[in-house]
Amino acid sequence: MNTPPPPSGSERTGGSSVRAGESSVRIGALVPLTRPGWAEAGQHLLAGLELAAGAVNEAGGIDGRPLELVVRDTAADPHRATSAVDELAGLGVAAVAGEYHSVVARAAATRADALGLPFLCSSAVLDALTEQPTEWVARLAPPQSRGWQVYAEFLLGAGHRRIAVAAQPSVYWATGTRVLRDHLTPRGGTVTALDMRALTPAAVCDALVDSRATALLLLVGHPEPAVPIVRSVRRDERLAGIMIGAPAGQPEFATWTTSLDDDGAGVPFLRYLPERLTPLGARVGKALRERLGEAPSFVAFEGYDTVVVLADVLRSHGADRARTAEAWPRVAVVGTRGRIQFSRVPGVSVWQWAGTPIQVVDRDPAAPDRFRILHSSREK
Template sequence: MNTPSSVRIGALAPLTRPGWAEAGRHLLAGLELAAGEVNDAGGIGGRPLELVVRDTAADPRKAAAAVDELAGMGVAALAGEYHSVVARAAAARADALGLPYLCSSAVLDALTEHPTDWVARLAPAQSRGWRIYADYLRGAGHSRIAVAAQPSVYWASGARILREHLTVIDLDMGTLTPAAVCDELAGNGATALLLLVGHPDPAVPIVKAVRSDPRLSEIMIGAPAGQPELPEWVASLGEDGAAIPFLRYLPERLSPLGARVESALRDRLAETPSFVAFEGYDTVTVLADVLRSRGVDRPRIAEAWPSVAVEGTRGQIRFSRTPGIDVWQWAWPPIQVADRDPAEPGRFRILHTG
């Protein structure tokens, strides 16, 4: 479908390396499923909804260029993106161009440099999610933790949040090998190691090294950014990938809408859908509601954020101004700390909710 009469939404997702392509695939599956349902129900005022997809490959410059291109093509709004640093670049260009952008999955608090009415976000802010994760760690008896971190605004922001609640020992993955990480852990008194690193490398080699080191049999491994959520994790690590707590943005029990969408996503993906796929679905659902009520005029779309009240797969979606966040924010998406069950790594356990 590519006709002048369609209503276009630009869709950003990491679909190739070095982006986390599996997350991008799940995000796109949710976006496409919702767009198909919108069109099955008559589209936007009788006009078909068209997703114009661009691969960001986790590259902020590529994302910014894609926003420029999509704006020139006349898209009514932007949707998507998984990587926070990439979404920040997209949000900056969208703000500068006056293009409404509903960010699906990126959590970095500072998504823009200043308050803007052009950008809204579905994913919870990092400061909220990672605080809940820190609460879980303390409740589980982990007050002194090590973080294996790579250089990144996102990882640095996460480590800063953790330091507000826990004693944090930094392990610089710019200089340490997985074996050296094990040596550091054996002597620094930390009871948990958090992976603030990319997937699959170096996350997978670190997990394998720690799991195989008899000195570290009591060390808990955690991955607050959610790497264990996606099937690629257990495919790479098997049993070693279980019992690694992570953040996921799903309710304890799905609503009838959520259950229906889960089934449709499972068919589309041929695997269990992640929370990222639900975020994609909810993004298009919200934008379609706004487009039906406000039309395709960009300023009118941006003006609609505070009046949104849409039933999504994970609860009713409303946007508000949250202290310290410069975009319109869905303030209360559900947050879980979960892990994969060691007895059955394909099954998730909910450890904590916030």
Template sequence: MNKPPSPAGVERTDGSSVRIGALVPLTRPGWVEAGRHLLAGLELAVREVNEAGGIAGKPLDLVVRDTAADPQRAVAAVDELARLGVAALAGEYHSVVARVAAVRADALGLPFLCSSAVLDALTEQPAACVARLAPAQSHGWRIYADFLLGAGHRRIAVAAQPSLYWASGVRILRDHLAPRGGTVTELDLGAAVCDELVGARATALLLLAGHPEPAVSIVKSVRRDRRLADIMIGAPAGQPEFATWATSLGDDGAAIPFLRYLPERLGPLGAWVETALRERLAEAPSFVAFEGYDTITVLAEVLRSYGTDRASITESWPRVSVEGTRGQIRFSRTPGIHVWQWAWPPVQVVDRDPARPDSLRILHTG
């Protein structure tokens, strides 16, 4: 008889299970809703692995640590999980957190499959131990820039908070748009954003800012300014993906295009997982939940095929070929990216339909 999966929070230390460490933002200032979806995907896949017999007859246990979007806390979690003997690390949503976790994991020789963080420079130097499912920021944001150009937007303003991630996004947009006749103007968030926006004569404003604040307040201000009635608001980082966006903004939160990493149509596996995740979350699953599920699916196949010791897992990255919810997952070395990368997951630009804010419209694919 197959052993059931361990209840959440139970950590076996007697060698009776195969353990995977999970880094997830579950408390503020982390993006808690993203963390909840990521964890739901991870846990669903662990349940499926265990119902199918586990790993060589042993149950798969998920040892979860809350990073709270804190890089120092993440490094401490990586060290702790390494001491606990996990076979590999999974997860993390925030790029600046995943970055320090990836560097630390590689230094310790601990395999890390990053689920959701997109920063190109996840590590500054080539990392043998680290692989990533999410597309690099430069890949997704160039697709978003092409969407802007196709929609006739060449004068772009950005409301950007100080951050390596947001600064990287501005650079990607500017480098891609400038040769095509586009301009990117950075607004001062400490000033009157609406007045600055009028002065910039921009046709699109991109929110490179945290959710709920200051993103929600900026949207409300722009929507209520008659001078800006024709401006398009965009959020390439995906702030409108989650239900709290619609709850916070109502109709004001519709028609704000953002990136998500799903195919136009899910295959049989993806459709089944979508149903199971919807039941687990009591709401529509985000792409982040699918990333969580795919992370465990890949790691389980690696553990079954190549063993549970860390060196074998690290050596397996270039040999991985696993059916995920969003396509066949394989890792390769991609120019400019120092980790093993799935190149590429499907990318969409979508928004919330103004007629039905609970529904998403696909505007562009790449």
């Protein structure tokens, strides 16, 4: 069952018909629920986490004990996430889960590793979530190096070799630019970086004309400065044939369409869903739609799968933190998007689901509420 948060709004508990109390098995949940975090993504992530926790409790909990989520709002702040991990560890949670923003997840993972607290990262993609390989952290989302390589493959397949990226300062954006450049340059592509600290949307248009780019990728926040850039490019007759892309997934959420109307259609982005959900995924998708009042994003499914994995581990190995961490390589559960197992992937410092489905999709210009699959791949 859900209990009201304290006045600060920092804590929420999730469950259902099993009554939470002293005997609960507690999982800490890190989600961005307030700005400057991407609150819409956080709401979808939390909806998946809570729906799965409710399903676990309807099925009897963890060996008869209720599963309880203890939610902390990271607000996209790495320092706040680190403090939350410290607090959750002190509260005796069996594990920590969640987070959407990669830089925040890296701070949380680093702290969880130092404390010996299992952390299952739901949705962040930076390859190096920790500086050194760790046994304490596992991840469901694909590493950025793989996802953005898939996006680069899509660009090449669509005939784009002169790429411009409108980027803000961030480890995440800089890493994405490097992945694109490393993949495109040996294949005859070029990547021109446009520093959004110095350029207005109108100046971006001029730079695109000068560089003769055929594709502009938005490595920036939403709504600012993404929305003004899109509107400016769409209205510039010199750029009528340019493709606008957003590999980080900004168009996934309804506010993209609300902000941009038809201008937001036809903007390819990365999404971590299969072409067909599992039977569990189909049922969960309907329940998430009812809970959210809109179509669930891939982030909501990531949240649900996170609890599916942790519940399986806790049932099989108990709530001891060391035993949970030892169980990552033995996980084999069917989630909403496929069979989930963790392995060691070269260049990735945490236990990684190596079967994450990856798509490049866009919103159909003829029906912006409908997504078109443009390219798909499965993590190798």
